[in-house]
Amino acid sequence: MMKPVLIRIPEEEYELYKELAREKGISVAEFLRKSARKVAKVKVKKSKKYSIFDLGTKIVFKGGPKDGAVNHDKYYYEFEERKMKKYFDKYFKKKKSSKK
Structure with a gap:
């Protein structure tokens, strides 16, 4: 801000x-x-990797859906769900391998 x-x-x-x-x-x-x-001598902070403000560019510039303005909530939550699934898969894979 x-x-x-x-x-x-x-x-x-x-x-x-x-x-x-x-x-x-x-x-x-x-x-x-x-x-x-x-x-x-101050460096600019980078925004978070998955900022909501970056989402629009990810959809628009990667050949995303044409109805993004109407269904943006749907696409946002699908994006977040994929991101969380990837995180949990990685996290639980580490836990399983450390228990062996």
């Missing part, structure tokens, strides 16, 4: 940042975020 932050900078500085951002093809806000991370 993004938090808005209001800062005051001289107009000349803003124009410089705006020009640098334009050259890089990004917004001033993204330019300032990247610059702050670089100075602070």
